Amino acid sequence: MSKIKVVHYINQFFAGIGGEEKADTPAELHKGEVIGPGMAFQKGFGEEAEIIATIVCGDSYFNENIDKAKAEILEWVKDLAPDLFVAGPAFNAGRYGVACGTIATAVQEELGIKSMTGMYVENPGADMYKNKVYILETRDSAAGMRQAVKSMTAFALKYGKGEKIGASVEDGYMNQGIRVNFFEKERGSARAVKMLIAKLNDKPFTTEYPMPVFDKVDPMPAVKDMAHAKIAIVTSGGIVAKGNPDHIESSSASKFGEYDIEGLCDLDESTHETAHGGFDPVYANYDSDRVIPVDVLCDLEKEGVIGKLHTKFYSTVGNGTAVASSKKYGAEIAKLLKADGVDAVILTST
Amino acid sequence: MVKEIERAGFPVAHICTVTPISMTVGANRIIPAIAIPHPLGNPALDKDEEKALRRKIVMNALNALQTDIDGQKVFEG
Numbered sequence: 001m002s003k004i005k006v007v008h009y010i011n012q013f014f015a016g017i018g019g020e021e022k023a024d025t026p027a028e029l030h031k032g033e034v035i036g037p038g039m040a041f042q043k044g045f046g047e048e049a050e051i052i053a054t055i056v057c058g059d060s061y062f063n064e065n066i067d068k069a070k071a072e073i074l075e076w077v078k079d080l081a082p083d084l085f086v087a088g089p090a091f092n093a094g095r096y097g098v099a100c101g102t103i104a105t106a107v108q109e110e111l112g113i114k115s116m117t118g119m120y121v122e123n124p125g126a127d128m129y130k131n132k133v134y135i136l137e138t139r140d141s142a143a144g145m146r147q148a149v150k151s152m153t154a155f156a157l158k159y160g161k162g163e164k165i166g167a168s169v170e171d172g173y174m175n176q177g178i179r180v181n182f183f184e185k186e187r188g189s190a191r192a193v194k195m196l197i198a199k200l201n202d203k204p205f206t207t208e209y210p211m212p213v214f215d216k217v218d219p220m221p222a223v224k225d226m227a228h229a230k231i232a233i234v235t236s237g238g239i240v241a242k243g244n245p246d247h248i249e250s251s252s253a254s255k256f257g258e259y260d261i262e263g264l265c266d267l268d269e270s271t272h273e274t275a276h277g278g279f280d281p282v283y284a285n286y287d288s289d290r291v292i293p294v295d296v297l298c299d300l301e302k303e304g305v306i307g308k309l310h311t312k313f314y315s316t317v318g319n320g321t322a323v324a325s326s327k328k329y330g331a332e333i334a335k336l337l338k339a340d341g342v343d344a345v346i347l348t349s350t
Numbered sequence: 351m352v353k354e355i356e357r358a359g360f361p362v363a364h365i366c367t368v369t370p371i372s373m374t375v376g377a378n379r380i381i382p383a384i385a386i387p388h389p390l391g392n393p394a395l396d397k398d399e400e401k402a403l404r405r406k407i408v409m410n411a412l413n414a415l416q417t418d419i420d421g422q423k424v425f426e427g
Binding site for chain 1: 375407
C-alpha cells in the first residue's frame with residue numbers, strides 16, 4: 001500500500017515564526033517541508049504516511065480574514081490532493097483552535113478530503129466544530145504535546161487507511177452526537193443494575209445516555225431610557241491600571257480587577273495597559289481606549305446620550321482562562337454592578 | 351462572563367472581533383469589532399478618525415442595548 005499523503009496546518013507560533021507580534025502573518029505554503037509538531041507526527045507515521053506539505057498561518061490573520069485565508073488554503077490543498085488533512089493540535093489557544101476547526105471542516109466539506117484536528121475540550125473551536133470534523137481531545141497546553149501527537153498519529157493512520165472508526169470513547173475524539181446501533185453483550189436490565197450498584201457504592205460508572213447541557217441565557221429587556229441609564233464597562237481584554245497592581249496573570253487568570261476611572265476621560269500609556277498575553281499588546285498599551293472605550297463613553301455622558309458611565313470598570317484576562325473561572329468572575333462582577341445601580345453593560349473582548 | 355452578567359439581570363452588549371466565538375459562548379447582543387489586538391481602534395488611522403470609528407462601534411452597542419431581541423443577534427454596524 002502506498003504511503004498516506006498528509007497536509008499539515010499549524011500557526012505562526014508552532015512554525016517558529018514568532019509569538020503574538022507575528023500573529024498577523026498571512027497564510028504560507030511550504031511544499032515538501034515538515035515543520036514543528038509535524039516532525040513528531042512524521043516520526044510517529046513511520047513509513048505509513050508522509051507529510052507532503054505544511055501550511056502556516058498567523059492566528060489573528062486567519063480569524064480576521066476568515067474567508068480570504070480559507071479560500072487561499074483550500075486552493076493549495078486542492079492542488080496538493082492529500083489523503084488526509086491534519087490541523088494543530090491547538091490545545092487551549094482559542095484563535096488557533098477556531099482556525100484549526102474552520103479549515104479542517106472546510107477541507108472536508110468543500111474538497112471531500114478526510115480531515116481532523118486536536119484541541120482542549122474548552123477551546124471555543126471544539127464546541128464550534130466537534131460535530132463537523134474529528135477533533136481529538138488534548139490537554140490544555142503544549143506540555144501535552146507528546147500525548148496529543150501519540151493519539152492524533154494513531155487516529156490519523158487508522159482514519160487515513162480507511163479503517164472503521166469506533167465510538168468517540170474508543171478512539172479518543174470528541175463526541176459528535178451521532179448514535180450507532182449495535183448489539184451489547186449484556187441486556188439492558190443487567191447493565192442498568194450494574195450501573196446502579198456502582199453508583200450506590202460510589203464507584204465510577206459511565207451513563208449510556210448522557211444528558212445534553214443547554215446553558216442558554218435569555219436576553220434581558222432593552223434599556224428604555226438610555227439618557228438616564230448607568231452603563232458599566234467590563235472586559236476580558238486584560239486592561240488594568242498601569243503597572244498591573246493586582247498582578248492579573250497574562251494567561252489562565254486567577255482573578256479579576258476593579259479599576260477606578262472617576263474623572264478620567266481618556267486612557268493612555270501613562271494610565272493603563274493590558275495584562276493579556278494572548279495578543280500583541282502594543283496597540284492596547286499605547287491607548288487602552290482601543291479595548292475599553294472610556295473616552296467615547298465619557299463624551300456620550302457629557303452629551304447626555306447616556307445617563308452615566310460607571311466610575312469603575314472590571315477586567316480579567318481571557319486567555320486560556322477556564323470556563324469555570326470566567327463564570328465565577330462574571331457572577332461576582334454582576335453582584336458588584338448590581339450594588340452600584342448599573343443598568344446595562346458593555347463587555348469587550350480581544 | 352457575558353452570560354453570567356446577563357443572567358444576573360443586565361442587558362450586555364458584547365463587542366468582539368470573532369463573532370462566531372461569541373455566538374458559541376452564548377452572548378445575546380453581539381457587536382462586531384475591528385481586530386483582535388485593538389477591537390475598538392485602528393492604529394493605521396489618525397487619532398480623530400480612530401475615535402470616530404470607536405464612537406461608531408459604541409453607538410452600535412448602545413443601539414443594541416436599546417433593542418429588544420428574542421434570541422442571539424449580531425448587530426452589523
